[in-house]
Amino acid sequence: MAMLETERIEELRRALSKPLPEIPSKYLYDDHGAALFDTITRLPEYYQTRTEESILAACATDLIGRVKPLALAELGSGVGTKIRLLLDAMQRAGRMDSCTFLDINEQMLSESIIALRELYPGLEVRGIRGDFERDVDRLGPGGNRLVLFLAGTIGNLHPDAVPGFLGKVAKQMEPGDGFLVGLDLVKDPARLEAAYNDRDGVTAEFNLNSLNVVNAMFDADFDVRAFQHRAFWDAENEWIDIRVRARTPTRARIHAIDMTIELDAGDEIRTELSCKYTRESFERLLEGTGLGISAWYTDDDELFCDALVQRV
Numbered sequence: 058m059a060m061l062e063t064e065r066i067e068e069l070r071r072a073l074s075k076p077l078p079e080i081p082s083k084y085l086y087d088d089h090g091a092a093l094f095d096t097i098t099r100l101p102e103y104y105q106t107r108t109e110e111s112i113l114a115a116c117a118t119d120l121i122g123r124v125k126p127l128a129l130a131e132l133g134s135g136v137g138t139k140i141r142l143l144l145d146a147m148q149r150a151g152r153m154d155s156c157t158f159l160d161i162n163e164q165m166l167s168e169s170i171i172a173l174r175e176l177y178p179g180l181e182v183r184g185i186r187g188d189f190e191r192d193v194d195r196l197g198p199g200g201n202r203l204v205l206f207l208a209g210t211i212g213n214l215h216p217d218a219v220p221g222f223l224g225k226v227a228k229q230m231e232p233g234d235g236f237l238v239g240l241d242l243v244k245d246p247a248r249l250e251a252a253y254n255d256r257d258g259v260t261a262e263f264n265l266n267s268l269n270v271v272n273a274m275f276d277a278d279f280d281v282r283a284f285q286h287r288a289f290w291d292a293e294n295e296w297i298d299i300r301v302r303a304r305t306p307t308r309a310r311i312h313a314i315d316m317t318i319e320l321d322a323g324d325e326i327r328t329e330l331s332c333k334y335t336r337e338s339f340e341r342l343l344e345g346t347g348l349g350i351s352a353w354y355t356d357d358d359e360l361f362c363d364a365l366v367q368r369v
C-alpha cells in the first residue's frame with residue numbers, strides 16, 4: 058500500500074517534534090527538486106553520479122554473469138538512465154524480460170518508463186509510485202531478479218533504519234537474486250563537503266526547496282527566505298548532515314498537522330542525511346539481515362562502490 062494521508066501526517070509531526078526537528082528527505086523530490094537534482098548530478102563537485110556510471114559500465118558484464126537476471130528493478134529510480142548500462146549487458150547475454158521502477162515522484166516515473174519502452178521494445182516495463190521505506194513488498198516475489206538501489210540513496214536512511222530496510226528487501230529475494238547497492242565511500246572531508254556545497258548554489262536551492270514542498274503539501278507557511286542551506290561532515294557518525302538554518306527568528310504554522318514551529322536565529326531543521334560507508338561499516342549493517350556481500354565493485358580512487366548483496 059502507498060503511504061496513507063494519515064501516516065504521512067503522523068510521520069511529519071514526529072519528525073518535526075524531534076529535539077533537532079527534521080523534514081523527511083523524500084520531500085526534496087517534488088518536480089522542481091527532481092529537476093534540481095538532475096542538475097546537481099552534472100556539477101563538477103558532484104563526483105558521485107559520473108563515478109557510479111563508470112563503475113556500472115565496467116562491472117555490468119561480470120554482474121549480469123553472476124546474477125543472470127531476467128528481471129531488473131530499481132528503488133528510487135529517478136531519471137532511470139544508469140539502469141541502461143545493465144539492460145545493455147542483459148541484452149548482450151540474450152536474457153531480458155522485465156524492468157520495474159519504484160519512485161515517489163510520479164512525473165519522473167512516467168517519463169523514465171516512456172523512455173525505457175522506446176529504447177527497449179519488447180521489454181516489459183512497470184512503474185510503482187511508492188515509498189521505498191514502506192513499499193518494497195510491492196515489487197512482488199523475486200526469482201531471477203536484480204534489484205538496484207543506486208546513487209548512495211541508502212545513505213539517506215539513518216543507520217538505525219538500514220538493517221530493517223535490508224531485511225524487507227531480503228524477504229523479496231530468492232536465493233541467487235541480487236541487490237546492488239550504491240555506496241558513497243568515506244573519503245577526504247573537504248571533497249565530501251564540496252559535493253554538498255557547490256559553487257553555483259544548486260544544492261542550496263535543492264535543500265531549501267523542501268520547505269516549499271512542505272508548504273504546498275501540508276498547508277504550511279515556512280518563509281523560505283528566512284533560511285539558509287547548511288551541509289557539513291560529521292566525522293563521528295560518518296555522514297554529511299544537511300540542514301536548513303534560520304537566519305533570523307522565524308515561525309511557521311503547518312496547518313495539516315496542526316503544529317506551529319518557532320525558531321530562533323541559528324536554529325536548524327535537518328532535511329537529509331547522507332551516510333558514507335566503508336566495507337566494514339556496511340558489513341555491520343548487513344549483520345542479521347540474511348544478506349552478505351558477494352561482489353564489491355569500486356573505482357580506482359575508491360570514491361564510490363556498488364556492492365552486490367545476496368542471500369547467504
Ligand SMILES: C[S@@+](CC[C@H](N)C(=O)[O-])C[C@H]1O[C@@H](n2cnc3c(N)ncnc32)[C@H](O)[C@@H]1O
Pocket residue numbers: 082083086091094132133134135136137139159160161162165187188189190207208210
Ligand atoms: C539520489 S536520487 C537517485 C536517482 C537515480 N537512482 C540515480 O541513480 O541517479 C534519489 C531518488 O529516490 C527518490 N526517492 C527519495 N526518497 C524516496 C522514497 N522514500 N521512496 C521512493 N523514492 C524516493 C527520489 O524521487 C529520487 O528519484
